[in-house]
Amino acid sequence: MRFMIIVKATKDSEAGVMPTEELIAEMASYHEELAKAGALLDASGLQPSAKGWRIKYSGEKRSMVDGPFAETKELIAGYTIIQVKSKEEALEWTKRFPNPAVDGKEGEIEVRQLFELEDFEQGEAVERFRELGVGAEK
Structure with a gap:
């Protein structure tokens, strides 16, 4: 089972405030x-949304919106992807995740289970993903 630990953005992370040496050491x-x-x-931090963009869809039409984005609580500052045997094991690991906020301020992580190719109805399209080696446990 794979899970993504999503580190929620804060005003500091969106302002480009870099983590302290202490926080980097805890995360390491x-x-x-x-x-x-x-x-x-896998694991990585993300640059502030000011350096990103969004693509909005309306049917086949696409439009681009440059960052930054206003709602910090809806943004992601980083992620870690883990593979474990059970939801309980994932929960135990995530309880140990260091507070990701700079200087121990309020921080939040969200944990979501990833779909596996076996979760979908099997067919030609799923096989194409399987051949690419994506969407599957290692």
Whole structure:
């Protein structure tokens, strides 16, 4: 089972305030433990939304909107993807996730299970994804 630990953005992360050496060290230790347990698949921080954009769809029409985006609580500052045997194991790992907010301020993570190719009705389109090696547990 794969899970994404989503680090919610804060006013600081959106303002480009970089994490402290202490926070980076805590995150490094946590991710090293995940790696040693064979549970770490990927992890990264994201640049502020001012450096991003959104594509909005209306049927086949697409329009682009440049960042920054106003609602910080709806933005993502980073993520970690883990692979574990159960939801309970994922919960135990996420309870240990360091507070991602700068200087121990209020922070939040959200955890979501990823779909696996086996969750979908099998067919030619799913096989195309399987051949690409995406959407599947390692």
